[in-house]
Amino acid sequence: MMGTKQEAQAALFYEFSLEGHIPQDHLLRLIDRFVDLDDTRQYLAEFYSHTGRPSIDPELLIRMLLVGYCFDIRSERRLCEEVHLNLAYRWFCRLKLSDPVPNHSTFSKNRHGRFRESALLRHLFEKTVARCIADGLVSGQRLAADANLIEADANKQNSTPKEDWDHSAVDPNDAPRAVKEYLDVLDDAAFGAASEVEPKFTSHSDSSSQCLS
Structure with missing residues (x-):
């Protein structure tokens, strides 16, 4: 039933x-x-x-x-x-x-x-x-980091060639809060340390998104 x-x-x-x-x-x-x-x-x-x-x-x-x-x-x-x-x-x-x-x-x-x-x-x-x-799980002597290359969300048409880029004309006070916090902790000596090649173009929307070719 x-x-x-x-x-x-x-x-x-x-x-x-x-x-x-x-x-x-x-x-x-x-x-x-x-x-x-x-x-x-x-x-x-x-x-x-x-x-x-x-x-x-x-x-x-x-x-x-x-x-x-x-x-x-x-x-x-x-x-x-x-x-x-x-x-x-x-x-x-x-x-x-x-x-x-x-x-x-x-x-x-x-x-x-x-x-x-x-x-x-x-x-x-x-x-x-x-x-x-x-607890012996790690030694604390070495550091391993995994990194992936992420394509920048930057428009090459909205960028400036390196010979025309004037970083002194950029006013940090006009940057949004997130950018200001990033700049506060940015180590200028380490920025771009992964490559010594000078970028050919710098994005207007994100200056860290740079085109090398």
């Missing part, structure tokens, strides 16, 4: 455990064993006010960012949606089923504010590398 789902009154109480629903071999379980964010709040203490409403826990934000990096979720808005829906993400972020997920704008404010001013992400990266060295 074919069975049918019985429609009954919804239960008033449910017994549910996130811990029991996350597989033991899940990637986030493996990562969680080595994630140490105990000093995050102390590290950021001076960047928070002693008065006002309680803020979002910075450890929660970092854990959510780790989820985004591990599963290639580049949109902060989508990241918040995925953490809201995915049980494994909630478990890793220490969120109960009833806990709200931070608004996506919170990430932008913290990443461009407290996290950047305090160099928190650099601190966590160096702390992780130091732990890997202490």
